Amino acid sequence: MSESHPPLRSYGRLKTRTIKPRQAALMETLLPTLRPPAEAFDPKALKPDAAEVWLEIGFGGGEHMAAQAQRRPEVLILGAEPFQNGIASALRHIDEAALTNVRVHDGDARELMTRLPDASLERIFVLFPDPWPKARHNKRRIVQTETVAEFARLLKPGGTLRFASDWADYVDWSLERFVRSPAFRWTAELAGDWRSAPADHITTRYEEKRLGDCAPVFLDFVRT
Template sequence: MAPASTSHLRKKEYGLEAERKAFFGRRSAHKLHPTQQKLADQLLPKVKLELGEGPLPLTQVFEQPAPRNFIEIGYGGGEHLARQARENRDANYIGCEPFIGGIGKMLAAIDDDQLKNVKLFTDDALHLLKALPQASFDGAYLLYPDPWPKKRHHKRRFINSVTLSALARILKPGAEFRVATDIEDYATWALGQVLRHDEFYWPQAEAGSWHQPWAGWQSTRYEEKARKEGRDISFYFSFIRR
């Protein structure tokens, strides 16, 4: 008799993590223009985070320690990440983005504004979350993530129990996890995942207040694109680490 398949045993043992796919698809669509390519060759090696076999202490991440540390997952064109780093030079930031076009734009911002408080991670953010120190970050951002609308692709959505646990591990108690999306289905998905997770809570708010941007918010290019495509309503969630 042929041996029974063990795939169901692996799924049972590892759960969502065994099923999870990277939250991104292809890494690039177009080549960088010459200026960005020069920055990728010369600047990226200086600001890029590389993982080893074990934990990644903050002393190996940032040359200068800071009283506050933040991480943005999927920074896109880098507008929000660059502005935060520019306006808060006493804080340190990590940006996670696998797409070469977004990396090129962020490198240009780092170079133009001489941002010494930003490091970039160019692979799956979950790997980085697992390596960073526990309770070491003061906030996290997930702004307009890929909604992966097809049901068979939902495993690629960034927010799930595995990534939430990894994120909760590195956030300090009381730290804020901000999520913005213009896709109602993704908003419902995100809210459901967080509300079922023991390590985050959603502060009670007036009905409809989640459509109001955070104080000081400036639209990203993805938000502007959504509005041009007729998606005028966005969701702005603030989840708190218990």
């Protein structure tokens, strides 16, 4: 990542409302213990007994990440999110469930990805990312040809990636870029495979708001 030409920001505001006192306290006490190393690292070193390592890019309020971590305690989940209110919410979920298998990067997911070694992940989630719907802003979307290549670098053969969005144009945009990559195979066989939430999906309050222009679409890919 060039210091003189940093990547375009792929997310919107960093903070909206005032963070509640309890969550603000967790930002000061819990977050520092959950941050991954600031240099290149092997994620397995963070939890040597982890059966798998997953990455959630843009975890929002942390509902999905925390619920998956609670459901699969043997899995280490790395989460990346720059939105301060979302981080504070996620910390509350982590604290209340006493989760020990989550690590939180409070910043751009691409910064975290560059620090991870090749073939270090079994699973990646990109769920309802900022859609940047205006054509002139499409270049800010997290799913680009370059990031698809980075996803391929990080996933082990047979690893999976799930993209979800309720913006039709972003679904088409992402599908085009993943299908174009020889590193990924789209698993859908029937229309219901992308129109219905997968069995292991956890619906969040944000998803239920239906802020996009279509019903949620779920695209699952396998690293070939």
